[in-house]
Amino acid sequence: MFSGVLQKMTSIHDKPIRYILDFESNFILMNQAITKEIHISKKGYCCLSCAGDIEIFANGFCKKCFFESPKSGDWIMRPELSKAHLDEEDRDLEFEKKMQLQPHIVYLSITSGLKVGVTRKNNMLTRWVDQGASESIILLELPNRYLAGLAEVELKEGYSDKTNWRKMLTNEFTKLDLIKEKKDALDRLSEELKKYKSGNETVYQFNYNVLNYPKSVKSVSLKKSDQIKGKLIGIKGQYLIFEDSTVFNIRSNEGYLVEIDLK
Ligand SMILES: [Zn+2]
Known part of the structure; x- marks a missing residue:
């Protein structure tokens, strides 16, 4: 079980690109999670500017920080x-x-x-x-x-x-x-x-580790659902691509406090 605040993955320009999902006390080598079942559960919020447990407005920031932080x-x-x-x-x-x-x-x-x-x-x-x-x-x-x-x-x-x-x-x-x-x-x-x-x-x-590309995609997010799950078949950009053609953009889910399980 991994837990922490979602922030965009770190990438290493290799063949294929390697991705790391960093948390404060641990990290996940995401390429090794390909072919595994991933469960991402929403546990709360942590604004990337003020660290408050306040609903994320955009770009990982609460509404106040989005309009006031120099980072946005x-x-x-x-x-x-x-x-x-x-x-x-x-x-x-x-x-x-x-x-x-x-x-x-x-x-x-x-x-x-x-x-x-x-x-x-x-x-x-x-x-x-x-x-x-x-x-x-x-x-x-x-x-x-x-x-x-x-x-x-x-x-x-x-x-x-x-x-x-x-x-x-x-x-x-x-x-x-x-x-x-x-x-x-x-x-x-x-x-x-x-x-x-x-x-x-x-x-x-740039070469991405994607086993096979979906013919069409459906986006899922923590704003709309408390749990995201699926079998990971690839990573491109900041998106996790699942076997059922759903895709999860880590970047647009920054600032959510999550627990992640790999099976
Ligand atoms: Zn804030």
């Missing part, structure tokens, strides 16, 4: 709203400086279709695994989050910034030549952002 400012989802480079505070300037004023990348990845995104440079492999990308390439390397956000805004006119999670989980993706896509994407950018072009032409590839 608007600049996280919309990098172009970053203001730390101007020395302007959103919720906590010191935290925002630490997060925003560091090297960021703008990338293209194939999750289901082609998407554009922004992440901290030292977090890129984790970011791509979390979204269930099959391949990725770096377009730009920029000194802060704000500039990366500006480039993303320019590129959003031609590319989606969302993952179609159903297609990602049924493994329906378009085969594309990312080297060529990178050239096309750079051509769309204004001169002042194009100068941040990354010389790294690596096409990063």
Whole structure:
């Protein structure tokens, strides 16, 4: 029996990707749980910011923390709203400086279709695994989050910034030549952002441990049910995929206090 607060799985970029579900006093090597029966039982809540036993509102936070914690400012989802480079505070300037004023990348990845995104440079492999990308390439390397956000805004006119999670989980993706896509994407950018072009032409590839992909998927969550159970047949992104085609997104169930049984 494992118990603790659900937080997104740690991943190791290996072939296949290895996942670890960490709790305060123990952890589960999730790849070893594939083919096993898993029971996840909801026992309460633990907000990832204030640690209160208060209903989770979104992203692992209670309602108050979601609207007040510096860890869930608007600049996280919309990098172009970053203001730390101007020395302007959103919720906590010191935290925002630490997060925003560091090297960021703008990338293209194939999750289901082609998407554009922004992440901290030292977090890129984790970011791509979390979204269930099959391949990725770096377009730009920029000194802060704000500039990366500006480039993303320019590129959003031609590319989606969302993952179609159903297609990602049924493994329906378009085969594309990312080297060529990178050239096309750079051509769309204004001169002042194009100068941040990354010389790294690596096409990063990701292999997930999934025994067989479901033809269609049904999402289950702890918000709707107190117990999630099923035989685990694979893990992709932050999703557990069960034999009966249900899928459980660990990321969107963060902050729940749970007990987990493996059989
Ligand atoms: Zn809270």
